[in-house]
Amino acid sequence: GENVEQHPSTLSVQEGDSAVIKCTYSDSASNYFPWYKQELGKRPQLIIDIRSNVGEKKDQRIAVTLNKTAKHFSLHITETQPEDSAVYFCAASVNNNNDMRFGAGTRLTVKP
């Protein structure tokens, strides 16, 4: 099955700085790559996703890039705010099934 690795496990940035979280996946058939944000005591919620037919997707301060050849994808958050503090999970799955696997998570802390 798919194996997703995520780095770093913790990330601390100053408010206004950028944050980058990186993931790699093992199954070359994977073609859907979502990112979830989980605040303390809350459910994971989708913040952005990308499919393998594009290399980059942006939504306001959040962007995701995908390198299919290297099997890497990354989350970029610009102009970070304290409310961005949470655990972020990357995930990967193959389009024709519902087997969604998560990375280990990154705890992002944005210091005011």
Added chain:
Amino acid sequence: DTEVTQTPKHLVMGMTNKKSLKCEQHMGHRAMYWYKQKAKKPPELMFVYSYEKLSINESVPSRFSPECPNSSLLNLHLHALQPEDSALYLCASSPGAGGAGELFFGEGSRLTVL
């Protein structure tokens, strides 16, 4: 309605008890999932139902028994659990048709096994 509703929110049970976790969605989604999440860990896939049929079973011990009575409901029956089974159990749903898509998670059921 874009909610996945899970009950109960909290459950404490002994190792000899039988209990059930329930999950409901009314978004017309055809895939439903059970994930287990331990503290400071990612959600770990347990079961997937696609069109009310069990499509993925991640070698979960038989003391966990899933059931999908219809396209809107998903249950997880618990029997003879161990203390290490204490965790947050997350239900999720996705459209399930036409490929992988966003998972909509419920708030979870926090299970404590004594």
